[in-house]
Amino acid sequence: MPDSKGRFGIHGGQYIPETLMNAVIELEEAYNHYKNDPEFNKELTELLNEYAGRPSNLYYAEKMTKDLGGAKIYLKREDLNHTGSHKINNVLGQALLAKKMGKTRLIAETGAGQHGVATATAAALFGMECVVFMGKVDTERQALNVYRMKLLGADVVPVTSGTATLKDAVSECMREWTTRIDDTHYCLGSVMGPHPFPTIVRDFQAVISRESKAQVMEKEGRLPDYVLACCGGGSNAIGSFYHYIEDKSVNLIGCEAAGRGIDTFETAATINTGKLGIFHMKSYFCQDEYGQIAPVYSISAGLDYPGIGPEHAMLHDTGRAQYVAVTDDEAVNAFEYLSRTEGIIPAIESAHAVAHAIKLAPTLDKDKIMVITISGRGDKDCAAIARYRGENINE
Amino acid sequence: MSNIAKAFENGKAFVPFITCGDPDLDTTARCVVEMQKAGASLIELGIPFSDPTAEGPVIMEASLRALENGCTTDKVFEMVKRLRTELNVTVPMVFMTYANVVFSYGIERFCKKASEYGIDGIILPDVPYEEKDEFDGICKQYGIDLISLIAPTSDERISMVASSATGFIYIVSSLGVTGVRSQITTDIPSLCAAVKAATDVPCAIGFGISTPEQAAKMAASADGVIVGSAIVKIVARYGKDAPEHVGEYVKSMVDAIK
Known part of the structure; x- marks a missing residue:
């Protein structure tokens, strides 16, 4: 609070x-x-409920779980909402x-x-x-x-x-x-x-974790071990985390856009590359030594923001949540992976969370439970990803 | 008495603003010298910020040009030092910039240097009353006035903001951002009267003022008139040849409010 x-x-x-x-x-x-x-x-x-189509499904991604061979993976399907995102x-x-x-x-x-x-x-x-x-x-x-x-x-x-x-x-x-x-x-x-x-x-997005918590309790009878969400400004991430913050056994992971890599200037990973600053709010920002806000870059327009919400900054300071960086390449691979494996085309933003899951899940025991928020659907990204792969299609 | 108060001692004050480093800091320095010559009472030096939320397109573009041309906070400090030591500028000067420029430099380090180099005040348009403590305590320690702003929407906030103000009060003439306006529709006399009822600190009006006629009208209600975008436009138009034109313009405005 x-x-x-x-x-x-x-x-x-x-x-x-x-x-x-x-x-x-x-x-x-x-x-x-x-x-x-x-x-x-x-x-x-x-x-x-009546207009946006809530509650959104918590879907057991069985094929992905088997393919990665580790934690049991659930997808919180915000992509199924009316207008296609959280x-x-x-x-x-x-x-x-x-x-x-x-x-x-x-x-x-x-x-x-x-x-x-x-x-x-x-x-x-x-x-x-x-x-x-x-x-x-x-x-x-x-x-x-x-x-x-x-x-x-x-x-x-x-x-x-x-x-x-x-x-x-x-x-x-x-x-x-x-x-x-x-x-x-x-x-x-x-x-x-x-x-x-x-x-x-945050309060309006907290519906995501309110639902997912009840849904996972119903399906598994216990809390998840990991909750993953992509994180630009951080609205779907905070919504995905909020009702788990007090449950210390749940690992909360925000996936930032590293763009071409956090060691390059073409990145938007605020926690991983930014420092404390003030721009409409006090938080972490990508900026130069004189406090000029840096031009950030990510393949994902929705994560292409030089700051992060203040509650995430606090969750990072206290160590309650962890923020990892995911590159364009990894996100595009995950975009294609989820499409092929589960028949779900995620938004390129959400694909950042999927990309980290692809790395993390195989390292975890099979009795671990992971919830990944699919914050939006990827139809809007198809042309851009096709271009990224060198294919020119008309939208 | 602060240096800023002195600026308001001899009749109505004319307060010109300039974006530092557009097109280069040498031109800025020469413009400041001409402003003093033309009778400016107080000069606002804008330290460019990448994302100036309170600025209209004219000052925003000037800020970005200055940054592209390599202007930095340290270089602005060096220019101020030169103005005070080599170029005989004695008129009070204040910085106008954004919170992050000061914060990232280190508030204490910034204020210490500003004070040493002869800056009298700081205007931070994105630091409202609710957030000023973090800056104001350190400013006071170094004898720098953190200037308070009052807007047409301030209403019942006026007495709260005005009663803690030091130096001068910056009255924002209109809704929206900085920039030349053909008409200012706010009830300026009432706004100024409300401010004056709450404080003895002098008040100056800015945002949207460009012509001698507008300046004269504003000066009837306030203690001073601030002009930014109109000057920044002159600099954008004449580049390195701007100082002479800026001087002429400032003279015309100073004469208009006498």
Whole structure:
């Protein structure tokens, strides 16, 4: 739990312009009210179950388990949610909150486009206006998602400033919010940014571990030994970890994007290569010696972010969770492996977690249980992976 | 009395801003000299940051150009030293930058050097009242004013923010980011009155001001006027030849608010 100033250990806080302070305070007050409101929770549960298709399956990956020859592997199938990823969990919560607050317009940043698609979806459902900011580089590598957002009625603004990727989209969204606060809610997509966003997004994503814990208890009669999730800003990872944090026997592993390797400049592995800094929040960031935020790189647009959520930074500091780095190559191999082995095409983001499982599972005894969160489906990545393999296909 | 307070002693203050290192630090230094000559009361030196959340496109692009041209915090410090020792700049100067630039340098190391080299204050637009303690304690130790900002949305926060302010108060004229605006729609007189009711610290208005007419209008309510993007635009247009043009512009603004 964060303290009253939104701190997780030394991390977190609110490093934003004065112009936005009353907006985040208003959001915090509204959230503290509605999170315990039975009517709000009933509506949200209905949306999650009837609209988004929850609960998502906990699937026993038998072929993968046999092939790797070690731990018993379960996949938490967030890829089966409506819109194809875990992002919808948070977005339905925030959109409902925004509606209760009387907001009529949602703005959002997006990297891979999954959060943008989820926000555009919720805006369509709630009859709200929607503007999505997306780095220009990302609009090119995720063209299909740009089309989906437009189809859903959202305006997509390509961001050309800085490195034209996710961090710039976040900054641009923050700038847009300072311009128009009264009717606009910033639907932030990950467990990052100023308090109370890391807590709000965490709580809405915690449904992943709430379900997986009950599901694994039902299937196995005990807790898992390992929980793996990919980790950029860290929303699916914190959602996958949250209800296990107090269960010390469960090893929590976040899989960061190493890009071309953590010993190169083309990486996005924040815990593995970054240092403590301040950018909207205090946490670990990839940065140079003068605190300039580094241009990061990963094949995965959704993990291509130079920071990590403050709660993950704390879990790293205390040693409660471990953060490993997975390269592009390993992730692409895992993308193909899961497709062939289980008939499940994971998002390239999620493939980072699968890649680490491929390394870890064979080293474990057969009585160990591992849960891997498949945070999204990989249809959106097929063209990019084909290009990575030197095959040019039309989307 | 802090040096900054002196800037507000002789009538309305004109406070120009410049992004350090765009196109190079030598040009920045020459611009600062011209600003002093033209009658600037206080000068804001922007240390470029890669992700300046409060800036509009003009200052954001200037920051990125400066970084691409190799500007660093240490090089900005060296320029400040030169301004104070070789170029006879005596006007109060404050840094405007972002939390991570100061934090990553080491807050103490940053403030110590800033104080030694003759910097009077620091503006950190991404450090609101709630987060200022970590910076303010050390700033005070080195005699540097951490400048507080007040926005059109501050409302009931005004007295809280203003009552702990030192140096001067930076009143943000409009919603949104820095940059030239044809119209400022905020009720500036009311905003300034609310600030003045809470503190005796002088207040200066910035964001969106570019013309002598706008400056004169703002100066009627506040103790000073801050202009950034309009100057950064001049530098972008004239490059190494900018100092003379910057001087002329600053003179026109100083005259307008007298």
